[in-house]
Amino acid sequence: MELIKAQRGTQDILPSQSDRWQAVEDVMRGEAEVNGFGEIRTPVFEDTHLFQRSVGETTDVVQKEMYTFEDKGGRSITLKPEGTAGTVRAYLEHGLYNEPMPVKMYYITPCYRYEKAQAGRLREFHQFGVEMFGSALPIADAGLIAFAHGLFERLCVKNLKLKINSIGCPDCRAKYADALKAYFTEHKDKLCETCVSRLERNPMRILDCKNPECAEVAQGAPHILDYLCPDCKDHFEQVKAGLDSVGIKYEIDPTIVRGLDYYTRTVFEFVSGDLGAQSTVCGGGRYDGLVEEMGGKPTPALGFALGIERLLMIMEAQKVEFPEPEACELYIASVGDAAQKEAFRIVHSMRECSIKAACDEVGRSLNAQMKYAGKINAQFTLVLGDDELESGRGVIKNMKTGEKTKVNLKTDLEGQFASISTEAEDNDIMF
C-alpha cells in the first residue's frame, strides 16, 4: 500500500528535534514574561474578511497565498497567514482596550501560506510574535526592537543585522508616493515589467525590486526620510535615539517597505546571512491605523513576528549548543520474571517522585539491557535478580565511571521495596 506523506511545505517535528523547539520556546516565553507580555492564543482559522481587511486586499499574502475555503455552513474561512490580525480581532472582541494601557500580548502559533516551498519557506510555519497596543511613544518602538534584540542575544544567535526605516504616516506616504511616481516615470524605460505595473499601484515596491536595472534606478530615487512630516521625522529620530541609548546597533535601510498594508512609521527587520534567499528572521513595526481600520477607536500599536523555523536554521548553521535533554537517572535491569515485576514496581514509585527511571519493556537479555541502558545514557544501573530479591542487597553502577556501590534495598511493611540506600551511610541516594 502506498504511504501517505506529509503535505508539501509541511514538516513533522520529531522527538529528536522537539527538544530544540522547546528550548527556544522556553526562552521566548521567558523573555516575553520579563518584558511584560502575556500569552494570547487565537484560533488557527478565522473569517476570511479579517485578513482581507487587516493585511490588505492588494497584498500578495491575501491575493495569492491564503489557505481559504468554504466550510459546511457556507462561511469563507482562512487559515491564519500571520498573527497580528487575530490578535487585533480578539483585542476588540473582548474589550481589552478597557485594560490599563499598554496592552501587551505574545503568541507562538502555526501560520499558513500557500507558497512554493524552499528552505526557510514553508506552507505551515511557526511564528513567535508580540503585539503592543496603546503607546504612540517612540520608546515603545525602541523597547520592542530591544526586546527582539535581547531575545536573539539570549538565544546565542550571532551576526544578525538590524535594519530600520520609517515609512511615515499615510499623509507623508502619499506625498512620497507622488514623488516616487514622478521619478520612476522619468526612468520608466529602464524598469522591469512588474515594476512598470507597480508604478500606478504601489511605487514603493519598486524600491526593493531585486532586478539589477531597477535597483540601479532605485538608487537615485527620492528618499522616504526626506518626505516625512515633522511629527514622523521626530518620531523616527527618537526611536533611533532610544536604540542608541541602550547600545543597539542598527542600519537605516530605506528599502524596507514591508509587504503588509498595515504598517506605519517605524518598520524593521533582523536579517541573517545564514538563511539563503530568505534573509529575514524577524520583522515588524508600527501599525497605528489598524485598530481603527478594524472597527476600534484610533489606537497606536506595534509588533513583530519571528519565524521559528528560520531561527532554528540559523542556530543550526551557527552550531549553537542546545541543552542536553534530561537523561534517565536509574535503569533497573532485571533477570527473571519475579525481578522484572519488582523492577516495574520500583520504577513506578520513582516516577511518582518525578525521577526519570526505566526498566526493561521489551524482554531483553541482561547483556542487551545493559547495552540499552548505555544507549539511553542512563546515569546509574541496578541489576535485579533472585539474589537481590532474597538478600535485599544489590549493586548500583555508575555508568560514566564504571564505579560500583553496594546498596541496601529496603522493604516496607508489606515486603515491597521502598528505598535504596548505600551500605556505608544510611542515606537514601536515589529516592
Next chain:
RNA sequence: GUGGAUGUAGCUUAGCUGGUUAAAGCGCCAGUUUGUGGCACUGGAGACCGUGGGUUCGAAUCCCACCUUCCACCCCA
C-alpha cells in the same frame, strides 16, 4: 506562479556506456557473554531503486508525466 537541479534501506552514499538474488558504512535487532553497557568480532532484519506510464527479450540505469526536496525569481517570518 516562473526558471534550474534533485530523488537508491531509518541516515550517508556506491551502483547508472541497460543484463541474473541492488552494495557498503552508520543506526536497529540478536549472539559471542542465562549476572553487568561503552571496545571488538559474528549473524540478522530492513529498499516495490520517489510514483505512474512508455521503450526493450530485459530498466535503479533510457524516454515522458506527476510528486518531493533543494536553488534562484517572486514574496515574507
